[in-house]
Amino acid sequence: MPKYLSQLWIVALVLAVAAPWLISSYELSLLGRFLAMAILAIGLVLLWGEAGILSLGQGVFFGLGGYAIAMHMKLVSLPEGELPDFMMWSGLDALPWWWVPFANPVFALVAVVALPAIVGALFSWLVFRRRIVGTYFSLITQALALCFATLLVSKQDVTGGFNGLTDFKTLFGQDLASPGAPIALYFVTLGFVVLAFLGARWLIGSRYGILLRATRDGENRVRFLGYNTTPYKVVAFAIAAALAGLGGALFTLHAGVISPALVGVVPSIEMIVWVAVGGRYSLWGAVAGALIVNFAKDEISSALPEAWLYVLGAVFILVVTLLPRGIAGLVRDLAGRRALVATKPQEVQK
Amino acid sequence: MMDLPLLVGQVFNGFSVASLFILATLGLALSFGLMRVINMAHGEMLMLGGYLAYLTFLLVPGPLAILIALPVAFLGAAALGAVLEVTVIHRLASRPLDTLLATWGVSLILQQAARSIFGAIGVSVTAPGWLNHTISIATGPLAGLTLPATRIFIMVVAVAVLLALGLFITKSRIGLLVRAVNQDRMMAAASGIDVRRVDLVVFSLGTGIAGLAGVVLALLGPVTPSVGQSYIVPAFLVVVLGGLGSMVGTTVAALILGMVSALSQIFLDVSTSQVLVLLFVIVFLQFRPQGVIAVRSRALED
Amino acid sequence: MNAALANATPADPFILKVDGITVDFDGFKAIDNFSMTLERGQLRVLIGPNGAGKSTLCDTIIGRVRAASGHVWLNGEDITALPEFEIVRRGICRKFQTPGVLPSLTVRDNLALAARRDRRWWTGFGHAVDATERVRVDEILAAIGLEDRATTLAGLLAHGEKQWLEIGMVVATGAELLLLDEPTAGMGPNETSRTAKLIKSLLGKHAVLVIDHDMKFVEELGGKVTVMHQGKFLKQGTVEQIRNDPDVAAVYLGRSEREEA
Numbered sequence: 015m016p017k018y019l020s021q022l023w024i025v026a027l028v029l030a031v032a033a034p035w036l037i038s039s040y041e042l043s044l045l046g047r048f049l050a051m052a053i054l055a056i057g058l059v060l061l062w063g064e065a066g067i068l069s070l071g072q073g074v075f076f077g078l079g080g081y082a083i084a085m086h087m088k089l090v091s092l093p094e095g096e097l098p099d100f101m102m103w104s105g106l107d108a109l110p111w112w113w114v115p116f117a118n119p120v121f122a123l124v125a126v127v128a129l130p131a132i133v134g135a136l137f138s139w140l141v142f143r144r145r146i147v148g149t150y151f152s153l154i155t156q157a158l159a160l161c162f163a164t165l166l167v168s169k170q171d172v173t174g175g176f177n178g179l180t181d182f183k184t185l186f187g188q189d190l191a192s193p194g195a196p197i198a199l200y201f202v203t204l205g206f207v208v209l210a211f212l213g214a215r216w217l218i219g220s221r222y223g224i225l226l227r228a229t230r231d232g233e234n235r236v237r238f239l240g241y242n243t244t245p246y247k248v249v250a251f252a253i254a255a256a257l258a259g260l261g262g263a264l265f266t267l268h269a270g271v272i273s274p275a276l277v278g279v280v281p282s283i284e285m286i287v288w289v290a291v292g293g294r295y296s297l298w299g300a301v302a303g304a305l306i307v308n309f310a311k312d313e314i315s316s317a318l319p320e321a322w323l324y325v326l327g328a329v330f331i332l333v334v335t336l337l338p339r340g341i342a343g344l345v346r347d348l349a350g351r352r353a354l355v356a357t358k359p360q361e362v363q364k
Numbered sequence: 365m366m367d368l369p370l371l372v373g374q375v376f377n378g379f380s381v382a383s384l385f386i387l388a389t390l391g392l393a394l395s396f397g398l399m400r401v402i403n404m405a406h407g408e409m410l411m412l413g414g415y416l417a418y419l420t421f422l423l424v425p426g427p428l429a430i431l432i433a434l435p436v437a438f439l440g441a442a443a444l445g446a447v448l449e450v451t452v453i454h455r456l457a458s459r460p461l462d463t464l465l466a467t468w469g470v471s472l473i474l475q476q477a478a479r480s481i482f483g484a485i486g487v488s489v490t491a492p493g494w495l496n497h498t499i500s501i502a503t504g505p506l507a508g509l510t511l512p513a514t515r516i517f518i519m520v521v522a523v524a525v526l527l528a529l530g531l532f533i534t535k536s537r538i539g540l541l542v543r544a545v546n547q548d549r550m551m552a553a554a555s556g557i558d559v560r561r562v563d564l565v566v567f568s569l570g571t572g573i574a575g576l577a578g579v580v581l582a583l584l585g586p587v588t589p590s591v592g593q594s595y596i597v598p599a600f601l602v603v604v605l606g607g608l609g610s611m612v613g614t615t616v617a618a619l620i621l622g623m624v625s626a627l628s629q630i631f632l633d634v635s636t637s638q639v640l641v642l643l644f645v646i647v648f649l650q651f652r653p654q655g656v657i658a659v660r661s662r663a664l665e666d
Numbered sequence: 667m668n669a670a671l672a673n674a675t676p677a678d679p680f681i682l683k684v685d686g687i688t689v690d691f692d693g694f695k696a697i698d699n700f701s702m703t704l705e706r707g708q709l710r711v712l713i714g715p716n717g718a719g720k721s722t723l724c725d726t727i728i729g730r731v732r733a734a735s736g737h738v739w740l741n742g743e744d745i746t747a748l749p750e751f752e753i754v755r756r757g758i759c760r761k762f763q764t765p766g767v768l769p770s771l772t773v774r775d776n777l778a779l780a781a782r783r784d785r786r787w788w789t790g791f792g793h794a795v796d797a798t799e800r801v802r803v804d805e806i807l808a809a810i811g812l813e814d815r816a817t818t819l820a821g822l823l824a825h826g827e828k829q830w831l832e833i834g835m836v837v838a839t840g841a842e843l844l845l846l847d848e849p850t851a852g853m854g855p856n857e858t859s860r861t862a863k864l865i866k867s868l869l870g871k872h873a874v875l876v877i878d879h880d881m882k883f884v885e886e887l888g889g890k891v892t893v894m895h896q897g898k899f900l901k902q903g904t905v906e907q908i909r910n911d912p913d914v915a916a917v918y919l920g921r922s923e924r925e926e927a
Binding site: 228234237239241243 | 730754760770775778788795
């Protein structure tokens, strides 16, 4: 890749850091929200791009992270001895046992990544150990998303039901309504994006990353080289789940709400669109994809609410059939065509 | 607490749910066995069948409208399926995961189109008089049991479709080609079978069956733009449970999941029962990862 | 025979014993009560007409296909029921019929993956490559003649190069027993004889079981030949003996004559 392109990340980072002074506070809150989603997208590059595992249930892990932090905020905003409003409306007289530990901030913070990671590891281990792969696996993850969302809606007395959890006031003693809060939150999110990006890049370049790609290309070959491929795939699934959880928690902080409508079948598959558009094999592509698709969604669905689903459907068909490596692949091809003339051929860089 | 009429009623329900699953899944399973791709817009074929039934009922009122609606829905959905196969599915051959995504895009567009044409609120079809009966048992050990005729009709349609499809696959010339391609695509292509044609026929046959399922759904409740979505995920689980390339496997899997779903609803609410169905599938696969019946093992995909 | 096998000692000259294996595919016996042995460091060529069960035998040895009855012993240990990766870790590695290289990895990464000794998953993170493994990879790159292709993606190699790379991968695992399924498929005569030399250079350190159709190649390899037919053991002997055996000729229905011509 030519030099000027590989240095673009500096520009992107400078712009991201300067954003609070460049754009309106509404736009900043959107950007923060979408950057939180980009963390999930980074996990999908590892899972879908590198390991070739298509999860149609990332919303579940996004939701687990979001609900973990939301439950904490809900509990700390209550006066001593009171229950969240929706529990009182449903006639509950005591906090369910599994809500109790979320009052502890450390537990809630750990749960944001640990809960999705554990659920993801357990679920994927059960399926991968029996060598259920490909389409079958994707269909099962979709069923998981459906179950999760319908459970959240129907167990209204303990989950807040269709409306989800909202109306948060403080986080770790900080007032969420204070003027500095959105900017602080934005930088925290940006920091996590950078961390997730660097961590994923390190993993992809490591022996583990090589093994994941090898498993994607020929799982049998890898198995017959003496590797048990199941744990590698489970780890990839758990990492992607943890990143989804982190993204979900940050999203919840930005949006001030987490609800079943954000975690079910349709949002889960929409998460795949971000990465498909940006480029499933490229970390920066996934981040860009999450931002582009979500800003486009925001623009189009507020201008022409009817049109968004047509656009989304068309984007899906076109990207998958014509541009399977997404925008990142397109950029690389365009840049590469010029670069190939100068450098020696066949030095294809992944 | 286990009263007999309730239990028998739920078993009956299980059969009718299973019949719906069969109708909704057969097409998916057929083309999955042949081409290894899942059409995520399959649910919208059900939806199309439902709307076509609605339109037929508007145009030809009368007790026999349902019998006209069935072929209309079949042909309509099969035609749309053919278009989908040629424009999208065929282009993505050997990329099964990408096919999932592209057909999901199709599904979104079809749902939105239905919303634009028919509105977001559902349209209803009034079942003809002869289907409006309910068989209720007033005396004996089963007193209180009611069996709606629509549900019996669903079972009849499912059995008829199964029989017709079975005959088609085993007896017809196209069926022979289908079995050949199913067994060994390369060999079949090498021996001069037009594999492309077989794919197209099977795929549109499958979507046509989904259209029939849509008519049946219309008898049960309103047809909405998202009606297909509520049946498609269970249908996917039936495919997973059923195993590769076997009609019998699909039918057995549909019966199992229909029963699990209906019987668990004696004790559980609908959403928990849904979770139970998923758990059941995952546990089942621990023992039989190849599904109920598999012509070939899917444990070692090459 | 079972008892004798079970009491195998380290002094046992056999690395591999296949004892009465039967493989049943829905009633079709792909392998029917087949037995054979292979000594350490020796070469064996397995031939037989199409559908004789040669590849299925390989599949059974490495655990890809499970036998309905019978046992496979490696160095005196019953490996019949072990998971595939455990069987490989015990010292068997197989080259598949169609090249099983990993296309989006470089040639060097393909070999490094195979050469890695520690295949436990929790040690799989990190970037460092063990120095002895690196040396080993360099040696193999030289042996298979792909030194100047080390950084090429394996998917971009020519067909013959892929075959060599996969043989290299199989060797790199350090397995004592190598199963090579049609290593010369799709190769020209020059490449074929290079492959024969390569395989011969492995003997002593590795026992090698080769499956092939090409009688010229089998001749070039030398070594003992086992003939399979319809899942059963048919004959065993030197290339010369097998070539002149009337039963073998009958099985091939004149095919060998045509190939000789």
